[in-house]
Amino acid sequence: MRLLARTARVALVSVFCLAAQPDASDAQDRAGLTVGATASDVTGDYVTVSGDTKWGFYGGLFGETQVGDVLALSLGVNYTQKGGRGLTGTGLLEAESFDLNLNYIELPFLVELMLPLGSTWDLMAYGGIAAAFNVTCNASLGGSSNRSCGDTALGGGTTEWGLPVGGGLSYTLGNGEIVVFEARYTWGLNDAVSNVNVRNRTWQFLIRLVKPA
Numbered sequence: 001m002r003l004l005a006r007t008a009r010v011a012l013v014s015v016f017c018l019a020a021q022p023d024a025s026d027a028q029d030r031a032g033l034t035v036g037a038t039a040s041d042v043t044g045d046y047v048t049v050s051g052d053t054k055w056g057f058y059g060g061l062f063g064e065t066q067v068g069d070v071l072a073l074s075l076g077v078n079y080t081q082k083g084g085r086g087l088t089g090t091g092l093l094e095a096e097s098f099d100l101n102l103n104y105i106e107l108p109f110l111v112e113l114m115l116p117l118g119s120t121w122d123l124m125a126y127g128g129i130a131a132a133f134n135v136t137c138n139a140s141l142g143g144s145s146n147r148s149c150g151d152t153a154l155g156g157g158t159t160e161w162g163l164p165v166g167g168g169l170s171y172t173l174g175n176g177e178i179v180v181f182e183a184r185y186t187w188g189l190n191d192a193v194s195n196v197n198v199r200n201r202t203w204q205f206l207i208r209l210v211k212p213a
Contacts (some may be wrong), residue, residue: 001036002166002184003035005153008116010147013119014148016107017092018126019073020184022200023042025051027187028065028066029062029064029066029210029212030063030064030065030066030178030210030211030212031061031062031063031064031210032033032062032178032208032209032210032211033057033059033060033061033062033208033209034056034058034060034061034062034076034078034206034208035059035115035206036058036059036204036205036206037055037056037057037058037125037204037205037208037209038055038056038057038058038080038082038164038202038203038204038205038206039053039054039055039202039203040053040054040055040056040082040083040165040201040202040203041053041054041084041085041086041201042082042083042084042086042100042192042198042199042200043198043199044191044197044198044199045194045196045197046084046197046198047087047088047198048082048086048087048088049086049087050084050085050086051084051085051086051087051097052077052083052085053084053105054082054083054084054085056080056081056082056083056204057079057080057081058078058079058204059079059081060076060077060078060079060106060127060165060177061076061077061078062074062076062077062078063075063076064074064112064175064210068185068210070113071112071113071114072111072112072114073109073110073112074108074109074110074111074112074126074128075107075108075109075110076106076107076108076110076148077106077107078105078106078107078108079103079104079105079106079135080099080103080104080105080106080130080132080202080204081102081103081104082102082103082192082200082202083096083100083101083102084102084200084201085099085100086098087168090108094189096142096143097141097142098130098139098140098141099139099140099146100137100139100149100154100193101136101137101138101139101146102134102136102137102157102192102200103134103135103137104132104133104134104135104160105132105133105135105138105163105180106129106130106131106133106141107131107132107133108130108164108186109128109129109130110127110128110164111126111128112124112125112126113125113126114170115165115187117169118173119181120171120172121155121169121170121171121172122169122170122172123167123169124130124167124168124169124170124180125166125167125181126164126165126166126167127164127165127166128163128164128183129161129162129164130149130160130162130163130164130186131159131160131161132159132160132161132162133158133159134139134156134157134160135190136148136157137149137150137154137156137157137192137193138155139162139193141153141154149178149193150163153196154193154194154195154196155193155196156193156194157167157191157193157194158191158192158193158194159186160188160189160190160192160200160204161189161190162186162188162189162200162202163187163189164184164185164186164204165184165185165186166182166183166184166204167182167183168181168182168183168206169182170210175210176212177209177210177211177212178208178209178210179207179208179209179210180206180207180208180209180210181206181207182204182205182206182208183204183205183206184203184206184208185201185202185203185204185205186200186201186202187199187201187206188200188202197211
């Protein structure tokens with residue numbers, strides 16, 4: 001955990017150093033929409049067996065600026081659904097099963113590497129850090145009805161820090177707009193609820209529409 005956090009800090013410092021001295025002739029600002037689906041489960045000491053993948057929605061806005069021929073920086077504001085199902089052997093409220101539903105406003109900051117494959121197709125890969133602010137947290141423990149996490153022994157939802165990595169293919173349309181097809185994975189770096197060790201592991205399957213500014 002400490003190594004991951006230290007790596008994230010080093011990466012952010014490196015990115016800001018790159019961004020501080022861009023060649024103005026190379027800079028290009030873009031913005032767009034993101035929409036897609038999440039496939040999430042949870043891990044941690046509380047989780048004995050992970051259950052079925054929990055599917056959810058992902059969508060929002062982003063802006064990015066190109067700081068070189070193949071490098072860009074991106075910041076998004078998105079609504080995302082996470083959580084998971086499974087079994088617990090901790091005896092918390094004598095719960096044998098759990099169903100955790102988490103909704104966030106997530107801000108991913110990404111460093112993108114773009115490699116041209118031709119006149120219209122590009123290959124892209126990226127990594128970064130994301131802050132996800134909990135909007136709602138609901139849980140069902142031991143087959144009980146769905147309740148706010150704060151009303152259970154799990155405790156309320158917390159702000160999640162995560163490490164997103166991903167990649168995909170982008171296609172440039174005739175009008176200059178770009179469509180990006182991508183897959184992203186985010187490791188949750190801290191507990192998703194306040195009282196027990198539960199962390200999100202989330203896949204995101206996304207389509208982005210990029211419009212030059």
